[in-house]
Amino acid sequence: MASVHKEKLYSSTSAWREGLLLLGLTLVLAAGAWIVRTPRLPLTADLSLYELELGAPVMQPAEAILAYVGNTHMFVDTRTTAIDRRSIPGSLNLRPESFDDDLREIYDFIVPEDPLILYGDGNLILISNVAVKLQERGFFNVTILVGDLNAWQDAGGDLTPLTEVSP
Amino acid sequence: MIRTPDNPGVVLPDWLELIVRFLVGGTFVYASFDKILHPADFAQNIFHYRLLNEFLLHPFALLIPWLELTTGLAMILGFARRGAALLIGLMLVMFMAAITSALIRDLDISCGCFSTEGGDAVGLSLLFRDVALLVGAAVLWFARGTRRTF
Secondary structure (H helix, E strand, O other): OHHHHHHHHHHHHHHHHHHHHHHHHHHHHHHHHHHHOOOOOOOOOOHHHHHHOOOOOEEOHHHHHHHHHOOOOEEEEOOOOOOOOEEOOOOEEOOHHHHHHHHHHHOOOOOOOOOEEEEOOOOHHHHHHHHHHHHHOOOOOEEEEOOOHHHHHHOOOOOEEOOOOOO | OEEEOOEEEEEOOHHHHHHHHHHHHHHHHHHHHHHHHOHHHHHHHHHHHOOOOHHHHHHHHHHHHHHHHHHHHHHHHOOOHHHHHHHHHHHHHHHHHHHHHHHHOOOOOEOOOOOOOOOOEOOHHHHHHHHHHHHHHHHHHHEOOOOOOO
C-alpha cells in the first residue's frame, strides 16, 4: 500500500516536472520567435486600437520606418486639410473627399499589389475609411500607420515640407 | 481499460492510447498554426473576450499558441506525455472558463480557437468540444500504458 502511494506521489511529481519542462521550452520558443520575427508585437497592448475595429492592420512608427528605409512600402497621405505642412518624403496623396480623383492621379505610380502604408493626422478611423475604399478597389496590401507625423518624427522618421500631388 | 492490483492507474490498450494522443495532440497542434503566424489577429480575438488588460493581452497571444504547439507535439510523440496532458488540461479549463464567461455576458464573438479570422462563434458546442478534449487529456493523465513514445 505504501509503495503504491509512493509511486502515485512520484508519478504526480514527475508529471509536474514534465509540465514545467514543456513550459520552459514554450517560453524559449515563443521568445525566440518574438525576437527573430519582425514586425514585433509590442509586449504592452494599446487597447484603443482593438476597440476601433479598423479596416486594415496597424503598424507602429518604428516598424514603418524600417519599411521606409528598406523601400518596401509606398506611403500614402490621407489628410484632408494639410494644417501640418510636412509629409513623409515620397508619399502620395489620397484624400477621402476626392478619393477617386486622387486615385486616378496616382494610378501611374501604384498597382494593387503594392504594399501601402496610410497615414494621417492620428485619427485612425479616417485613415481606416480610406483603407476600406482602397480594398474595395483591389488594394489588399494596406497598412495603417499609428499616430501622427509627430509620432513618426519622434521615432526617427524623415519629414519634408508638404508637396501636393493633386490641386 | 484495465486496472491491475499493482498499478493504480488506468491501463489503456496501445492502439487506444495512440488514438487519444493523436486526437488531443493533433487538435492542439492544428490550433496553434494560424495563431503563431498571426499573433496580432489572435490578440484581437482574445481582446474580444474582454478578460485581459493591456499588460497581459500580447504576452498571452504570443505564448498560448506556442504552448499549444509544444504540448500537442509532446502528446503525439509521447515525450513528457503526462506533463503535456496536465498543461493541456489546464489550458482547456482556462478556455472553458473564458467561453462560459463570454456566454454569461452574452458576447457575440468568434472563439479564435483554430483560425484568427472568422472561426466558430462562442457557444455551447465549443464547451462540449472542450469537455471532450478534457476527458481525453484526463484519460492520458491517468493512463499508465506501456507505450511511452510514438
